[in-house]
Amino acid sequence: MSDIRFDGKVAIVTGAGGGLGRCHALELARRGAKVVVNDLGSSMDGSGGSSAAAEGVVKEIEALGGEAIANGSSVADAAGVKKVIDDTMAKWGRIDILIANAGILRDKSFSKMTQTDIDLVIDVHLRGSFMPIHAAWDIMKEQNYGRIVVTTSSTGLYGNFGQANYGAAKLGLVGMMNTLKIEGAKNNIKINAVCPVAATQMTEGLMPPAVLEQLKPEYVSPGVMNLVKEDAPTGVILSAAAGAFSIARIVETEGAFVGVGDDLTAEAVAAKWDQITDTSKTLPAFKAGGEHGQHMFAVAAGGVKA
Template structure:
Protein backbone atom coordinates (compact mmCIF):
# COMPACT_ATOMS: atom_id res chain seq x y z
CA UNK A 1 0.00 0.00 0.00
CA UNK A 2 1.33 3.40 -0.97
CA UNK A 3 -0.10 6.50 0.68
CA UNK A 4 -1.24 8.92 -2.03
CA UNK A 5 -2.37 12.41 -0.99
CA UNK A 6 -3.07 13.67 -4.51
CA UNK A 7 -5.96 16.13 -4.42
CA UNK A 8 -5.75 16.57 -0.67
CA UNK A 9 -5.19 19.98 0.91
CA UNK A 10 -3.13 20.20 4.09
CA UNK A 11 -2.68 23.03 6.57
CA UNK A 12 0.43 22.66 8.72
CA UNK A 13 1.18 25.14 11.48
CA UNK A 14 4.67 25.96 12.66
CA UNK A 15 5.97 24.57 9.36
CA UNK A 16 8.73 27.08 8.69
CA UNK A 17 11.39 24.82 10.19
CA UNK A 18 12.06 21.71 12.22
CA UNK A 19 9.31 19.15 12.44
CA UNK A 20 6.71 21.22 10.60
CA UNK A 21 9.01 21.74 7.64
CA UNK A 22 9.67 18.01 7.35
CA UNK A 23 5.94 17.26 7.63
CA UNK A 24 5.20 19.77 4.88
CA UNK A 25 7.91 18.44 2.54
CA UNK A 26 6.81 14.82 3.01
CA UNK A 27 3.09 15.47 2.54
CA UNK A 28 3.81 17.59 -0.53
CA UNK A 29 6.00 14.82 -1.96
CA UNK A 30 2.98 12.51 -1.69
CA UNK A 31 0.80 14.90 -3.69
CA UNK A 32 -0.81 17.12 -1.07
CA UNK A 33 -1.25 20.83 -1.65
CA UNK A 34 0.20 22.46 1.47
CA UNK A 35 -0.46 25.71 3.27
CA UNK A 36 2.74 26.35 5.20
CA UNK A 37 1.95 28.40 8.29
CA UNK A 38 4.65 29.89 10.47
CA UNK A 39 4.72 33.01 12.61
CA UNK A 40 8.48 33.12 12.08
CA UNK A 41 9.23 33.90 15.71
CA UNK A 42 11.80 32.72 18.22
CA UNK A 43 11.34 29.53 20.26
CA UNK A 44 9.73 31.59 23.04
CA UNK A 45 7.14 32.98 20.64
CA UNK A 46 8.55 36.48 20.25
CA UNK A 47 9.06 38.17 16.88
CA UNK A 48 7.63 37.20 13.51
CA UNK A 49 8.43 36.96 9.79
CA UNK A 50 6.93 35.25 6.74
CA UNK A 51 10.36 34.36 5.36
CA UNK A 52 10.60 30.95 7.07
CA UNK A 53 7.25 29.78 5.69
CA UNK A 54 8.00 31.16 2.23
CA UNK A 55 11.33 29.34 2.12
CA UNK A 56 9.55 26.01 2.68
CA UNK A 57 6.98 26.92 0.03
CA UNK A 58 9.82 27.60 -2.39
CA UNK A 59 11.34 24.18 -1.59
CA UNK A 60 8.04 22.46 -2.26
CA UNK A 61 7.51 24.29 -5.54
CA UNK A 62 11.09 23.58 -6.64
CA UNK A 63 10.34 19.88 -6.20
CA UNK A 64 7.21 20.19 -8.35
CA UNK A 65 4.66 20.55 -5.57
CA UNK A 66 2.02 23.16 -4.80
CA UNK A 67 2.15 25.31 -1.67
CA UNK A 68 1.35 28.73 -0.25
CA UNK A 69 2.73 30.58 2.76
CA UNK A 70 0.91 32.11 5.71
CA UNK A 71 2.33 33.99 8.67
CA UNK A 72 -0.72 34.13 10.93
CA UNK A 73 -0.60 33.52 14.67
CA UNK A 74 -2.48 30.44 15.84
CA UNK A 75 -3.40 32.34 19.02
CA UNK A 76 -5.47 34.86 17.03
CA UNK A 77 -8.69 33.26 15.80
CA UNK A 78 -9.32 35.96 13.20
CA UNK A 79 -5.89 35.27 11.69
CA UNK A 80 -6.58 31.54 11.80
CA UNK A 81 -9.86 32.03 9.95
CA UNK A 82 -7.99 34.06 7.31
CA UNK A 83 -5.44 31.25 7.02
CA UNK A 84 -8.11 28.61 6.42
CA UNK A 85 -9.97 30.91 4.02
CA UNK A 86 -6.74 31.31 2.04
CA UNK A 87 -6.47 27.53 1.66
CA UNK A 88 -10.13 27.19 0.66
CA UNK A 89 -10.00 30.12 -1.77
CA UNK A 90 -6.86 28.68 -3.36
CA UNK A 91 -7.74 25.00 -3.54
CA UNK A 92 -11.42 24.70 -2.61
CA UNK A 93 -11.15 22.53 0.51
CA UNK A 94 -9.12 21.51 3.56
CA UNK A 95 -8.60 17.79 4.18
CA UNK A 96 -5.69 17.72 6.61
CA UNK A 97 -4.69 19.81 9.61
CA UNK A 98 -1.42 19.25 11.45
CA UNK A 99 -1.31 21.29 14.65
CA UNK A 100 2.44 21.61 15.06
CA UNK A 101 3.06 25.22 16.15
CA UNK A 102 4.57 25.60 19.60
CA UNK A 103 6.88 27.54 21.89
CA UNK A 104 8.91 26.85 25.04
CA UNK A 105 9.23 28.92 28.20
CA UNK A 106 10.85 26.44 30.57
CA UNK A 107 11.25 27.08 34.29
CA UNK A 108 10.53 25.19 37.47
CA UNK A 109 7.02 25.84 38.68
CA UNK A 110 8.36 27.72 41.71
CA UNK A 111 10.12 30.22 39.45
CA UNK A 112 7.62 30.37 36.63
CA UNK A 113 5.72 33.55 35.90
CA UNK A 114 2.03 32.84 35.32
CA UNK A 115 2.21 34.87 32.12
CA UNK A 116 4.67 32.32 30.75
CA UNK A 117 2.37 29.49 31.81
CA UNK A 118 -0.60 31.11 30.05
CA UNK A 119 1.37 31.87 26.90
CA UNK A 120 2.52 28.27 26.42
CA UNK A 121 -1.00 26.97 27.01
CA UNK A 122 -2.37 29.62 24.64
CA UNK A 123 -0.05 28.63 21.80
CA UNK A 124 -0.12 24.84 22.16
CA UNK A 125 -3.64 24.20 23.39
CA UNK A 126 -5.70 27.18 22.27
CA UNK A 127 -3.69 27.44 19.05
CA UNK A 128 -4.73 23.88 18.20
CA UNK A 129 -8.30 24.61 19.30
CA UNK A 130 -8.45 27.70 17.08
CA UNK A 131 -7.13 25.90 14.02
CA UNK A 132 -9.31 22.86 14.56
CA UNK A 133 -12.42 24.98 15.09
CA UNK A 134 -11.71 26.85 11.85
CA UNK A 135 -11.61 23.63 9.77
CA UNK A 136 -14.10 21.53 11.74
CA UNK A 137 -17.31 22.43 9.89
CA UNK A 138 -15.52 22.28 6.55
CA UNK A 139 -14.36 18.74 7.24
CA UNK A 140 -17.72 17.63 8.60
CA UNK A 141 -19.56 19.03 5.57
CA UNK A 142 -17.28 17.21 3.12
CA UNK A 143 -17.36 14.03 5.25
CA UNK A 144 -13.58 13.85 5.33
CA UNK A 145 -10.89 15.17 7.60
CA UNK A 146 -7.62 14.13 9.20
CA UNK A 147 -6.34 16.12 12.19
CA UNK A 148 -3.08 15.60 14.06
CA UNK A 149 -2.44 17.15 17.47
CA UNK A 150 1.19 17.37 18.55
CA UNK A 151 1.43 16.13 22.12
CA UNK A 152 4.66 15.31 23.97
CA UNK A 153 6.26 12.86 26.36
CA UNK A 154 6.46 15.88 28.69
CA UNK A 155 2.67 15.81 28.86
CA UNK A 156 2.27 12.04 28.85
CA UNK A 157 4.95 11.34 31.45
CA UNK A 158 6.17 14.66 32.85
CA UNK A 159 9.45 16.53 32.48
CA UNK A 160 11.29 18.67 35.02
CA UNK A 161 10.85 22.38 34.37
CA UNK A 162 8.01 21.98 31.88
CA UNK A 163 4.81 22.25 33.90
CA UNK A 164 3.31 24.71 31.41
CA UNK A 165 4.37 22.74 28.34
CA UNK A 166 3.36 19.39 29.86
CA UNK A 167 -0.05 20.67 30.93
CA UNK A 168 -0.77 22.03 27.45
CA UNK A 169 0.46 18.88 25.72
CA UNK A 170 -1.61 16.52 27.86
CA UNK A 171 -4.66 18.73 27.35
CA UNK A 172 -4.31 18.08 23.63
CA UNK A 173 -4.74 14.35 24.29
CA UNK A 174 -8.05 15.03 26.01
CA UNK A 175 -9.11 17.26 23.12
CA UNK A 176 -8.18 14.55 20.64
CA UNK A 177 -10.11 11.87 22.50
CA UNK A 178 -13.37 13.82 22.43
CA UNK A 179 -13.04 15.23 18.92
CA UNK A 180 -12.25 11.74 17.64
CA UNK A 181 -15.59 10.60 19.02
CA UNK A 182 -17.51 13.61 17.75
CA UNK A 183 -16.00 13.55 14.27
CA UNK A 184 -16.23 9.83 13.64
CA UNK A 185 -19.66 9.83 11.98
CA UNK A 186 -18.40 12.38 9.44
CA UNK A 187 -15.15 10.52 8.74
CA UNK A 188 -13.09 13.11 10.59
CA UNK A 189 -10.32 11.24 12.37
CA UNK A 190 -8.25 12.88 15.09
CA UNK A 191 -4.97 11.55 16.46
CA UNK A 192 -1.95 12.66 18.48
CA UNK A 193 1.75 12.56 17.74
CA UNK A 194 4.41 12.69 20.46
CA UNK A 195 7.67 13.45 18.62
CA UNK A 196 11.28 13.34 19.74
CA UNK A 197 13.39 15.40 17.39
CA UNK A 198 16.41 17.66 17.28
CA UNK A 199 14.72 21.00 16.73
CA UNK A 200 15.59 24.49 17.96
CA UNK A 201 13.84 23.56 21.21
CA UNK A 202 16.46 20.86 21.98
CA UNK A 203 19.60 22.77 21.01
CA UNK A 204 22.09 22.70 23.86
CA UNK A 205 20.20 19.99 25.75
CA UNK A 206 21.71 16.90 24.04
CA UNK A 207 25.14 16.04 22.59
CA UNK A 208 25.47 16.53 18.83
CA UNK A 209 25.68 12.78 18.08
CA UNK A 210 22.23 12.23 19.56
CA UNK A 211 20.85 15.36 17.94
CA UNK A 212 21.98 14.01 14.56
CA UNK A 213 20.13 10.73 15.18
CA UNK A 214 17.00 12.62 16.14
CA UNK A 215 16.54 14.41 12.83
CA UNK A 216 12.99 15.73 12.43
CA UNK A 217 12.51 13.86 9.15
CA UNK A 218 12.60 10.58 11.13
CA UNK A 219 9.32 11.63 12.80
CA UNK A 220 7.33 12.68 9.74
CA UNK A 221 6.35 9.17 8.54
CA UNK A 222 4.08 9.00 11.60
CA UNK A 223 2.31 12.14 10.44
CA UNK A 224 1.91 10.73 6.95
CA UNK A 225 0.31 7.60 8.42
CA UNK A 226 -2.02 9.66 10.61
CA UNK A 227 -3.29 11.81 7.72
CA UNK A 228 -3.76 8.97 5.23
CA UNK A 229 -7.21 7.86 4.12
CA UNK A 230 -6.63 4.66 6.11
CA UNK A 231 -5.58 6.55 9.25
CA UNK A 232 -6.70 5.26 12.65
CA UNK A 233 -8.74 7.35 15.06
CA UNK A 234 -7.94 8.45 18.63
CA UNK A 235 -4.40 7.02 18.74
CA UNK A 236 -1.24 8.45 20.29
CA UNK A 237 1.73 7.69 18.07
CA UNK A 238 5.23 8.35 19.41
CA UNK A 239 8.18 8.80 17.07
CA UNK A 240 11.89 9.55 17.15
CA UNK A 241 15.12 8.42 15.46
CA UNK A 242 13.13 6.14 13.16
CA UNK A 243 11.48 4.32 16.08
CA UNK A 244 7.71 4.37 16.47
CA UNK A 245 5.55 3.47 19.46
CA UNK A 246 1.97 3.85 20.64
CA UNK A 247 1.09 5.36 24.01
CA UNK A 248 -2.16 4.30 25.67
CA UNK A 249 -4.25 5.65 28.51
CA UNK A 250 -5.37 2.49 30.24
CA UNK A 251 -7.53 1.46 33.18
CA UNK A 252 -6.71 -1.35 35.60
CA UNK A 253 -9.50 -3.65 36.77
CA UNK A 254 -9.17 -2.02 40.20
CA UNK A 255 -10.63 -3.20 43.49
CA UNK A 256 -13.64 -2.45 45.64
CA UNK A 257 -13.05 -1.23 49.21
CA UNK A 258 -16.42 0.41 49.82
CA UNK A 259 -17.10 3.63 51.68
CA UNK A 260 -16.38 2.64 55.27
CA UNK A 261 -14.50 5.00 57.58
CA UNK A 262 -11.24 3.22 56.80
CA UNK A 263 -11.68 3.23 53.00
CA UNK A 264 -8.70 5.54 52.50
CA UNK A 265 -6.51 3.38 54.74
CA UNK A 266 -7.57 0.27 52.79
CA UNK A 267 -6.72 2.03 49.55
CA UNK A 268 -3.20 2.83 50.73
CA UNK A 269 -2.72 -0.67 52.09
CA UNK A 270 -3.76 -2.25 48.78
CA UNK A 271 -1.88 -0.08 46.31
CA UNK A 272 -0.26 -3.10 44.65
CA UNK A 273 -3.67 -4.61 43.94
CA UNK A 274 -4.94 -1.27 42.65
CA UNK A 275 -1.97 -1.01 40.28
CA UNK A 276 -2.15 -4.65 39.12
CA UNK A 277 -2.14 -4.45 35.32
CA UNK A 278 -3.51 -7.94 34.69
CA UNK A 279 -6.68 -7.31 32.73
CA UNK A 280 -5.78 -3.68 32.06
CA UNK A 281 -7.62 -2.21 29.06
CA UNK A 282 -8.12 0.95 27.00
CA UNK A 283 -11.58 2.45 27.67
CA UNK A 284 -13.61 3.31 24.58
CA UNK A 285 -14.85 6.50 26.23
CA UNK A 286 -15.12 8.23 29.59
CA UNK A 287 -18.30 6.43 30.62
CA UNK A 288 -16.40 3.14 30.81
CA UNK A 289 -14.80 4.19 34.11
CA UNK A 290 -18.16 4.62 35.84
CA UNK A 291 -19.37 1.34 34.34
CA UNK A 292 -16.32 -0.45 35.75
CA UNK A 293 -16.77 1.13 39.17
CA UNK A 294 -20.44 0.15 39.34
CA UNK A 295 -19.47 -3.35 38.23
CA UNK A 296 -16.82 -3.61 40.96
CA UNK A 297 -19.42 -2.40 43.46
CA UNK A 298 -21.72 -5.24 42.38
CA UNK A 299 -24.37 -2.90 40.98
CA UNK A 300 -23.90 -3.96 37.34
CA UNK A 301 -23.35 -7.50 36.16
CA UNK A 302 -20.34 -8.12 33.96
CA UNK A 303 -21.23 -8.81 30.35
CA UNK A 304 -20.07 -12.05 28.74
CA UNK A 305 -17.48 -10.05 26.81
CA UNK A 306 -16.06 -8.52 29.99
CA UNK A 307 -15.97 -11.87 31.76
CA UNK A 308 -13.58 -13.32 29.14
Protein backbone atom coordinates in the same frame (compact mmCIF):
# COMPACT_ATOMS: atom_id res chain seq x y z
CA MET B 1 1.82 -2.39 0.12
CA SER B 2 0.17 0.49 -1.76
CA ASP B 3 1.70 3.96 -1.87
CA ILE B 4 0.35 6.51 0.58
CA ARG B 5 -0.78 9.42 -1.61
CA PHE B 6 -2.55 12.72 -0.98
CA ASP B 7 -3.40 13.75 -4.56
CA GLY B 8 -6.27 16.23 -4.59
CA LYS B 9 -6.03 16.73 -0.84
CA VAL B 10 -5.47 20.11 0.82
CA ALA B 11 -3.37 20.19 3.97
CA ILE B 12 -2.59 22.90 6.51
CA VAL B 13 0.51 22.47 8.66
CA THR B 14 0.98 25.02 11.44
CA GLY B 15 4.48 26.01 12.54
CA ALA B 16 5.81 24.55 9.29
CA GLY B 17 8.53 27.11 8.64
CA GLY B 18 11.15 24.85 10.24
CA GLY B 19 11.71 21.76 12.36
CA LEU B 20 9.10 19.00 12.34
CA GLY B 21 6.37 21.03 10.63
CA ARG B 22 8.59 21.72 7.61
CA CYS B 23 9.31 18.00 7.25
CA HIS B 24 5.59 17.14 7.48
CA ALA B 25 4.76 19.81 4.88
CA LEU B 26 7.43 18.60 2.46
CA GLU B 27 6.40 14.97 2.85
CA LEU B 28 2.72 15.80 2.26
CA ALA B 29 3.67 17.79 -0.86
CA ARG B 30 5.93 15.00 -2.16
CA ARG B 31 2.92 12.72 -1.89
CA GLY B 32 0.64 15.02 -3.88
CA ALA B 33 -1.04 17.29 -1.30
CA LYS B 34 -1.50 21.01 -1.79
CA VAL B 35 -0.03 22.53 1.35
CA VAL B 36 -0.63 25.66 3.38
CA VAL B 37 2.61 26.38 5.19
CA ASN B 38 1.76 28.41 8.28
CA ASP B 39 4.50 29.86 10.44
CA LEU B 40 4.83 32.99 12.49
CA GLY B 41 8.60 32.67 12.16
CA SER B 42 9.22 33.09 15.86
CA SER B 43 12.23 32.12 17.94
CA MET B 44 11.85 29.25 20.39
CA ASP B 45 10.39 31.43 23.18
CA GLY B 46 7.76 32.88 20.87
CA SER B 47 9.44 36.23 20.30
CA GLY B 48 9.95 37.85 16.90
CA GLY B 49 8.14 36.86 13.76
CA SER B 50 8.44 36.91 9.98
CA SER B 51 6.73 35.06 7.16
CA ALA B 52 10.13 34.39 5.56
CA ALA B 53 10.32 30.92 7.15
CA ALA B 54 6.98 29.84 5.68
CA GLU B 55 7.86 31.36 2.31
CA GLY B 56 11.16 29.45 2.30
CA VAL B 57 9.34 26.14 2.73
CA VAL B 58 6.87 27.07 -0.02
CA LYS B 59 9.86 27.59 -2.33
CA GLU B 60 11.23 24.17 -1.35
CA ILE B 61 7.88 22.57 -2.15
CA GLU B 62 7.65 24.37 -5.48
CA ALA B 63 11.17 23.21 -6.31
CA LEU B 64 9.90 19.64 -5.86
CA GLY B 65 7.10 20.38 -8.32
CA GLY B 66 4.51 20.71 -5.56
CA GLU B 67 1.89 23.35 -4.78
CA ALA B 68 1.93 25.43 -1.59
CA ILE B 69 1.05 28.81 -0.15
CA ALA B 70 2.65 30.59 2.79
CA ASN B 71 0.77 32.05 5.74
CA GLY B 72 2.49 34.08 8.45
CA SER B 73 -0.37 34.23 10.98
CA SER B 74 -0.07 33.34 14.65
CA VAL B 75 -2.14 30.30 15.58
CA ALA B 76 -2.62 31.88 18.99
CA ASP B 77 -4.55 34.78 17.50
CA ALA B 78 -8.20 34.33 16.49
CA ALA B 79 -7.93 36.75 13.54
CA GLY B 80 -4.73 35.01 12.38
CA VAL B 81 -6.41 31.60 12.55
CA LYS B 82 -9.38 32.91 10.55
CA LYS B 83 -6.92 34.12 7.91
CA VAL B 84 -5.28 30.67 7.62
CA ILE B 85 -8.66 29.03 7.08
CA ASP B 86 -9.97 31.80 4.77
CA ASP B 87 -6.78 31.80 2.64
CA THR B 88 -6.98 28.02 2.27
CA MET B 89 -10.65 28.05 1.29
CA ALA B 90 -10.13 30.95 -1.12
CA LYS B 91 -7.26 29.16 -2.86
CA TRP B 92 -8.40 25.53 -2.87
CA GLY B 93 -11.94 25.40 -1.43
CA ARG B 94 -11.41 22.52 1.01
CA ILE B 95 -9.38 21.37 4.02
CA ASP B 96 -8.66 17.65 4.19
CA ILE B 97 -5.71 17.54 6.55
CA LEU B 98 -4.74 19.77 9.47
CA ILE B 99 -1.53 19.17 11.37
CA ALA B 100 -1.40 21.36 14.49
CA ASN B 101 2.31 21.53 15.14
CA ALA B 102 3.28 25.13 16.02
CA GLY B 103 4.99 25.47 19.37
CA ILE B 104 7.18 27.45 21.72
CA LEU B 105 8.88 26.84 25.04
CA ARG B 106 9.04 28.93 28.19
CA ASP B 107 10.77 26.45 30.50
CA LYS B 108 11.21 27.35 34.17
CA SER B 109 10.92 25.52 37.47
CA PHE B 110 7.37 25.99 38.74
CA SER B 111 8.19 28.51 41.46
CA LYS B 112 9.97 30.72 38.91
CA MET B 113 7.33 30.36 36.20
CA THR B 114 5.41 33.59 35.62
CA GLN B 115 1.78 33.92 34.58
CA THR B 116 3.07 35.14 31.20
CA ASP B 117 5.14 31.95 30.79
CA ILE B 118 2.01 29.92 31.50
CA ASP B 119 -0.33 31.96 29.30
CA LEU B 120 1.97 32.12 26.25
CA VAL B 121 2.60 28.39 26.20
CA ILE B 122 -1.08 27.51 26.69
CA ASP B 123 -1.99 30.07 24.01
CA VAL B 124 0.32 28.69 21.32
CA HIS B 125 0.02 24.95 21.99
CA LEU B 126 -3.49 24.45 23.36
CA ARG B 127 -5.53 27.40 22.07
CA GLY B 128 -3.28 27.46 18.99
CA SER B 129 -4.38 23.91 18.13
CA PHE B 130 -7.95 24.26 19.37
CA MET B 131 -8.75 27.35 17.28
CA PRO B 132 -7.63 26.09 13.84
CA ILE B 133 -9.22 22.69 14.47
CA HIS B 134 -12.44 24.38 15.56
CA ALA B 135 -12.39 26.65 12.50
CA ALA B 136 -11.81 23.70 10.14
CA TRP B 137 -14.26 21.37 11.90
CA ASP B 138 -17.52 22.30 10.15
CA ILE B 139 -15.74 22.40 6.80
CA MET B 140 -14.52 18.84 7.39
CA LYS B 141 -18.01 17.80 8.54
CA GLU B 142 -19.52 19.21 5.33
CA GLN B 143 -16.95 17.33 3.27
CA ASN B 144 -17.47 14.15 5.29
CA TYR B 145 -13.70 13.97 5.38
CA GLY B 146 -11.03 15.22 7.75
CA ARG B 147 -7.69 14.08 9.07
CA ILE B 148 -6.26 15.96 12.06
CA VAL B 149 -3.04 15.55 14.00
CA VAL B 150 -2.19 17.28 17.24
CA THR B 151 1.37 17.34 18.52
CA THR B 152 1.74 16.14 22.07
CA SER B 153 4.94 15.44 24.00
CA SER B 154 6.48 13.02 26.47
CA THR B 155 6.35 15.96 28.88
CA GLY B 156 2.55 15.96 28.70
CA LEU B 157 2.32 12.19 28.94
CA TYR B 158 4.99 11.61 31.59
CA GLY B 159 6.41 14.94 32.87
CA ASN B 160 9.70 16.81 32.67
CA PHE B 161 11.38 19.21 35.07
CA GLY B 162 10.71 22.87 34.25
CA GLN B 163 7.84 22.24 31.82
CA ALA B 164 4.60 22.42 33.85
CA ASN B 165 3.12 24.95 31.39
CA TYR B 166 4.12 22.93 28.34
CA GLY B 167 3.06 19.60 29.85
CA ALA B 168 -0.38 20.92 30.75
CA ALA B 169 -0.92 22.22 27.21
CA LYS B 170 0.39 19.02 25.63
CA LEU B 171 -1.81 16.67 27.64
CA GLY B 172 -4.73 19.05 27.12
CA LEU B 173 -4.43 18.26 23.42
CA VAL B 174 -4.85 14.56 24.14
CA GLY B 175 -7.99 15.37 26.11
CA MET B 176 -9.34 17.31 23.15
CA MET B 177 -8.45 14.46 20.78
CA ASN B 178 -10.23 11.90 22.94
CA THR B 179 -13.53 13.73 22.55
CA LEU B 180 -13.10 14.80 18.91
CA LYS B 181 -12.41 11.20 17.83
CA ILE B 182 -15.94 10.45 19.10
CA GLU B 183 -17.63 13.58 17.73
CA GLY B 184 -15.93 13.27 14.33
CA ALA B 185 -16.60 9.57 13.75
CA LYS B 186 -19.89 9.88 11.88
CA ASN B 187 -18.42 12.43 9.46
CA ASN B 188 -15.25 10.46 8.70
CA ILE B 189 -13.08 12.87 10.66
CA LYS B 190 -10.14 11.11 12.26
CA ILE B 191 -7.86 12.73 14.80
CA ASN B 192 -4.61 11.43 16.22
CA ALA B 193 -1.64 12.70 18.19
CA VAL B 194 2.05 12.44 17.47
CA CYS B 195 4.54 12.37 20.33
CA PRO B 196 7.88 13.15 18.65
CA VAL B 197 11.47 13.52 19.69
CA ALA B 198 13.60 15.37 17.14
CA ALA B 199 16.62 17.62 16.75
CA THR B 200 15.12 21.05 16.01
CA GLN B 201 15.41 24.65 17.19
CA MET B 202 13.46 23.44 20.24
CA THR B 203 15.88 20.72 21.33
CA GLU B 204 19.14 22.33 20.15
CA GLY B 205 21.76 22.14 22.89
CA LEU B 206 19.60 19.90 25.10
CA MET B 207 21.27 16.68 23.96
CA PRO B 208 24.78 15.78 22.77
CA PRO B 209 25.40 16.24 19.00
CA ALA B 210 25.76 12.46 18.47
CA VAL B 211 22.28 11.89 19.91
CA LEU B 212 20.77 14.81 17.97
CA GLU B 213 22.25 13.34 14.79
CA GLN B 214 20.03 10.26 15.27
CA LEU B 215 16.94 12.38 15.86
CA LYS B 216 16.36 13.89 12.44
CA PRO B 217 12.92 15.55 12.22
CA GLU B 218 12.54 13.79 8.83
CA TYR B 219 12.33 10.52 10.78
CA VAL B 220 9.03 11.57 12.41
CA SER B 221 7.05 12.54 9.28
CA PRO B 222 6.59 9.00 7.84
CA GLY B 223 4.68 8.15 11.02
CA VAL B 224 2.59 11.30 10.75
CA MET B 225 1.68 10.40 7.14
CA ASN B 226 0.09 7.24 8.56
CA LEU B 227 -2.03 9.37 10.91
CA VAL B 228 -3.49 11.45 8.05
CA LYS B 229 -3.85 8.86 5.26
CA GLU B 230 -7.19 7.71 3.86
CA ASP B 231 -7.44 4.68 6.20
CA ALA B 232 -5.87 6.41 9.19
CA PRO B 233 -6.65 5.20 12.70
CA THR B 234 -8.34 7.57 15.15
CA GLY B 235 -7.55 8.43 18.74
CA VAL B 236 -4.02 7.06 18.56
CA ILE B 237 -0.98 8.62 20.24
CA LEU B 238 1.98 7.70 18.04
CA SER B 239 5.43 8.07 19.57
CA ALA B 240 8.05 8.72 16.90
CA ALA B 241 11.82 9.23 17.16
CA ALA B 242 15.03 8.04 15.52
CA GLY B 243 13.13 5.77 13.14
CA ALA B 244 11.32 4.00 16.01
CA PHE B 245 7.55 4.12 16.55
CA SER B 246 5.22 2.98 19.33
CA ILE B 247 1.79 3.72 20.73
CA ALA B 248 1.13 5.44 24.08
CA ARG B 249 -2.10 4.69 25.95
CA ILE B 250 -3.75 5.63 29.22
CA VAL B 251 -4.70 2.43 31.00
CA GLU B 252 -6.30 1.53 34.32
CA THR B 253 -5.46 -1.22 36.73
CA GLU B 254 -7.99 -3.95 37.37
CA GLY B 255 -8.54 -2.26 40.72
CA ALA B 256 -10.36 -3.52 43.77
CA PHE B 257 -13.70 -3.12 45.48
CA VAL B 258 -13.13 -1.74 48.97
CA GLY B 259 -16.67 -1.47 50.29
CA VAL B 260 -19.50 1.00 50.83
CA GLY B 261 -21.22 2.46 53.87
CA ASP B 262 -19.38 1.86 57.13
CA ASP B 263 -16.89 -0.48 55.39
CA LEU B 264 -15.56 2.37 53.22
CA THR B 265 -12.95 4.20 55.24
CA ALA B 266 -9.62 5.76 54.36
CA GLU B 267 -7.94 2.90 56.21
CA ALA B 268 -9.87 0.32 54.19
CA VAL B 269 -8.64 1.96 50.96
CA ALA B 270 -5.08 1.91 52.38
CA ALA B 271 -5.44 -1.78 53.20
CA LYS B 272 -6.21 -2.55 49.53
CA TRP B 273 -3.73 -0.03 48.09
CA ASP B 274 -1.40 -2.72 46.66
CA GLN B 275 -4.27 -4.34 44.78
CA ILE B 276 -5.69 -1.00 43.60
CA THR B 277 -2.30 0.05 42.21
CA ASP B 278 -1.16 -3.35 40.88
CA THR B 279 0.06 -2.35 37.40
CA SER B 280 0.80 -5.97 36.52
CA LYS B 281 -2.95 -6.18 35.98
CA THR B 282 -3.95 -3.43 33.57
CA LEU B 283 -7.01 -3.36 31.35
CA PRO B 284 -7.09 -2.62 27.62
CA ALA B 285 -7.41 1.15 26.99
CA PHE B 286 -10.99 2.41 27.14
CA LYS B 287 -12.45 3.86 23.93
CA ALA B 288 -14.63 6.46 25.69
CA GLY B 289 -15.30 7.89 29.14
CA GLY B 290 -18.44 5.77 29.54
CA GLU B 291 -16.33 2.60 29.56
CA HIS B 292 -14.56 3.95 32.61
CA GLY B 293 -17.85 4.19 34.50
CA GLN B 294 -18.78 0.64 33.44
CA HIS B 295 -15.41 -0.59 34.68
CA MET B 296 -15.89 0.98 38.10
CA PHE B 297 -19.37 -0.56 38.42
CA ALA B 298 -18.02 -3.94 37.30
CA VAL B 299 -15.28 -3.87 39.94
CA ALA B 300 -17.83 -2.80 42.55
CA ALA B 301 -20.27 -5.54 41.46
CA GLY B 302 -17.51 -8.16 41.52
CA GLY B 303 -16.64 -7.07 45.01
CA VAL B 304 -20.10 -7.27 46.56
CA LYS B 305 -20.05 -9.77 49.38
CA ALA B 306 -22.57 -12.61 49.16
